[in-house]
Amino acid sequence: MVGNIDWQSLESKYYIQTVNRVPVTIVRGKESTVWDDKGRSYLDFVGGWATATLGHSHQTMIDAIVEQSKLLIQVSNAFYTIPQIELAQLLVDNSCMDRVFFCNSGAEAVEGAIKVARRYGKLNKNGAGEIITALNSFHGRTLGTVAATGQPDYQENFKPLLPGFVHVPYNDFEKIKEATTDNTVAILLEPVQGEGGVNIPDPEFFTKVRDWCDRNDLLLILDEVQTGIGRLGTLFGYQKFDVEPDVITLAKGLGGGVPIGAFMVTERANSLTFGDHGSTFGGNALTTAAARSVVEFAINENLPEKVRVSGQKLKNNLLNLAKADYSNITEIRGEGLLIAIQFETEIGLEVMQECFSRGLLVNRVRPDTVRLMPPLIVSDEDIDKGSAIISEAVHAVSKEK
Template identity: 40%
Template sequence: MTISIEPSLGDSASSTGARPAGATANHSDSDALLGNYKRAPGRFARGEGVYLIDEKGQRYLDFVSGIAVNALGYSDAGLQRALHAAADGLVHVSNLYATSPGEQLAATLVEKSFADKIFFCNSGGEANEGAFKFARRWARAQGDAKHEIFALRGAFHGRLFGTLAATDRPSYRMPFRPLAPGIGIVERDIEDLSVALNEETAAAVILEPVQGEGGVRVLDAGFVREVRALTKERNVALIFDEIQCGLGRTGTLFAYEQFDVTPDILTLAKPIAGGLPMGAVLMTEAIASTIKPGDHGTTFGGGPFLASVANYVLSRVSDPALLESVRENGAWFGRQLQEIARRTGRIRAVRGIGYMWGIDVMGTASHVVNEAMSAGLLTCTAGEYTVRLLPPLVATRDELVLGLGILEEIL
């Protein structure tokens, strides 16, 4: 009898699974990273203000800001101090115990918003997943069949199974079916939403007041108010995803302030901890009162290191002078983009608010993004034809002028 032993997946190297010394010689370091990102050429080594600087010393004006994360730009002296001070304190303590920085951060968010209670987590996707759970917990307390969650056409709420079901990008969704059930997409139309929202079965509607990945679309304020009225009428929770558009990006601390509407739940992430991973779910007492110990949790959420840095970031992005400059410079920036569209004939539409703008270009957006990078300006796409511009909130009018100049030239 012959026994053939097939090599198992781990047998290529040694019995421990480790690769023998030197076996990686044919690989560059980046080969070890999963190929789930399409990365631009070069490697960034440091940053100063609104500039990122690569390993060769080339400077790039950054109108991506880590996709709306680096609100204070790079090497901000106050943020550096906050990071050093946080590192001198406790880094992690389990949520089995209380620590002051997280409590203080929650209290400040409550003081500055519609919310009564705050839950901290580690990313935007996780914040939205938490929001879905809290909304369902509340809804089930109203009626056992109430569970459906609706997102809008063009929405992006994350890439986890629940949030992916609420994200309107077929290419992101299709390879991973089946997604979480009970979550659907409806048109940005009050009639469609009215048909979809059955009081017996609907738990929540989630929307981005300004859709980011979906092409930088500022939702119509009248529509958002109608959604609020409809969700109230049908006893459905309204969730605002302000992960990208919140914390000063639109020129007010929260985007909802500009729509004259308050949600029941609001999610934050991206800029909140100055580039460290943190998310937050803000909610009313009505939602919070249905949550009991054990209903939800996350190991790192609201830890003292992250929260003390976030306390500093929040103090900066809620500074009225900063918000006023985002409002004024942002409106001016939008007018300049319209002018560039007129002069070049290479922009089909300009949309945005504050320091969050999208331009629909002729040809593909990725082509413009590549050209802009070669000319020293970082931008990113929001769909196939939209170039997205997200300068750090500290960018001055002069720095915006520089970016606009590069953009016009390459267009």
């Protein structure tokens, strides 16, 4: 209990109203469970918006944050700090990338990648600056990333947009070819479209795009903000598709809930130089120490392998549910622990509400789609518990129809 204060009324009075929140005030979390201010528990399959790599308040992160906060939290990036350098080394040594820059969020990471591409165009391609991105993509809410995002709803109220983005259907290599001009410098794609509804490309899609980039001297930028650090059952999303990009972005799972983002480049794409970019908080000692503990855990405990097994278990449970009468489910799709339940009709919100009333948090990502992104350490028991609640919720909603 956190007193008898009506927190939600206070929020509606004091907070800028841009988010339609679920009516629950969460005060505490442990592993895959969170508790509200009335003491009620919920199984969290939203996973802090796909950030909860180690679940809530994992001892590994607590120790890293406590120890680092006693030593040093923040100094200017004019100086060297050890956790930042250690995290950089860890990420580079375990990826196909050569260098990293740390920032504070996913959108900032994509902004950085856009700057890398524009600068690459200036240096190597007569100033070419256009970036091909996908329809239905999501790259963030800053003005640059809203322009990159292929969803008009996010753009309309903020025009004029940053120019230089061309949108083509996701997973359509021919359209990428058609959209490429002398002014194209990069192709920016999510390995799996997350906010777009968990859309998975054909196995050969990225191989073809990689080859196209090589033939036309384009940078392949993969936005791994949602898919990076184990979510798809591989440490990085690109490993799932067996391609090596030139630039990747990270955030969400990298910090395990602590706000940190990153963009990484290969030596070829390393176009930024002194004075081109910077950040006050980016890569500060506290967040990089926390992220280092998350990435070390993911590597040392082989978390991606666990995610493959857990993801398959969750998928199997849902596939069984899809076979049941009245399920309304037309498809279960996903990789690792990023999974969507596709319904025939627009019952996503009702299913989400039924899950909520039974103590499970899920995300209605589209009117007809529910998305699951539990913590990567989710236990088998919690997978079964969550699946049973989803089953009840789906049947409650579908039978009413």
